[in-house]
Amino acid sequence: xxxxxxxxxxxxxxxxxxxxxxxxxxxxxxxxxxxxxxxxxxxxxxxxxxxxxxxxxxxxxxxxxxxxxxxxxxxxxxxxxxxxxxxxxxxxxxxxxxxxxxxxxxxxxxxxxxxxxxxxxxxxxxxxxxxxxxxxxxxxxxxxxxxxxxxxxxxxxxxxxxxxxxxxxxxxxxxxxxxxxxxxxxxxxxxxxxxxxxxxxxxx
Numbered sequence: 717x718x719x720x721x722x723x724x725x726x727x728x729x730x731x732x733x734x735x736x737x738x739x740x741x742x743x744x745x746x747x748x749x750x751x752x753x754x755x756x757x758x759x760x761x762x763x764x765x766x767x768x769x770x771x772x773x774x775x776x777x778x779x780x781x782x783x784x785x786x787x788x789x790x791x792x793x794x795x796x797x798x799x800x801x802x803x804x805x806x807x808x809x810x811x812x813x814x815x816x817x818x819x820x821x822x823x824x825x826x827x828x829x830x831x832x833x834x835x836x837x838x839x840x841x842x843x844x845x846x847x848x849x850x851x852x853x854x855x856x857x858x859x860x861x862x863x864x865x866x867x868x869x870x871x872x873x874x875x876x877x878x879x880x881x882x883x884x885x886x887x888x889x890x891x892x893x894x895x896x897x898x899x900x901x902x903x904x905x906x907x908x909x910x911x912x913x914x915x916x917x918x919x920x
Contacts, residue, residue, distance in 0.1 A: 743864040744794050744801060746834060746888065751787055752794035753832035754780055801865060802829040809836060809862035815896075816854040818843070823874070829865065836866045836888075842873035848882040850903040852911065853894060860891035879918050884911035 758764070758776035767775065777787040797804070806827045813822050821841040828835045838855045842848060852871055859869035869891055872883035890910040899907065908914065 744797065745864050746867045748790040748794055749801075749829070749834060749865050750832040751780065751782065751790040752798070755787060755791050802827045805829070805834075805836065805863045805865055807862075809838065809858055812858035812862040813838070813855070816858055817847075818851050818854060827863065827866075833867045834863075834865050835868045835870065836863045837870040837872075839871075840873045842875050842881045845881060848873065848916065849908045850899060852882055852884055852914075853899050853903040853907040854896075856886060856891040856907070856911065857894040857896060857899065860888050860894065863888065880915070880920065881918060882914075882916055883919070884914040886911045 755773070755776055758779065759769070759772050764772045764775060773788060773791075774784050777784040780787065794801075806825050809825050809827070810822065813819065813825075818840050821843065822838065823841055824837075824839040826835075826837040826839075836859050838859060840851070840855065843851055851873065855871045856869060859866065859871070863869070866888045868885060869888055870883075870885040872880050874880055893910060894907055
């Protein structure tokens, strides 16, 4: 019935971000969102058509390997904000970027919450090429700070001609390890290692 099996511990994997919450129970995490999406998919399964909503919830929770209360809480938290979650996340990432050195050079923020693996991406105008690692780490921090629902963050910067000079991606869990107070010292040593698929210089 369902392709993904999540354990309750996943829900605790990406908690929290600064600022106001989007849901009464706090920011929606990637684990909670994945459970919600699995519930949406599962309740439409033809094999469950004859069951009540409560019975469907129990069967879906069993299939996912989580307690019914865990699934019910995730659904109750995500459902009221699901329609605006993508736009809200985009706005929060933008707000976080306003606190970074690339303020004023953000070209595009993309948030996709159409699947159970939400993705966020930021495109910005490159600054001094010697500072690109530092800029990318700031972008990574902003993605994590503004997007607790995300599983993955991607980033790239372009020059005036639109050519990519830096690109990378990382899990939101990895990006959440970035501390703004130490970016200046560790951007090109410790933090850049959190990023995957790093490409520097002109590329597509």
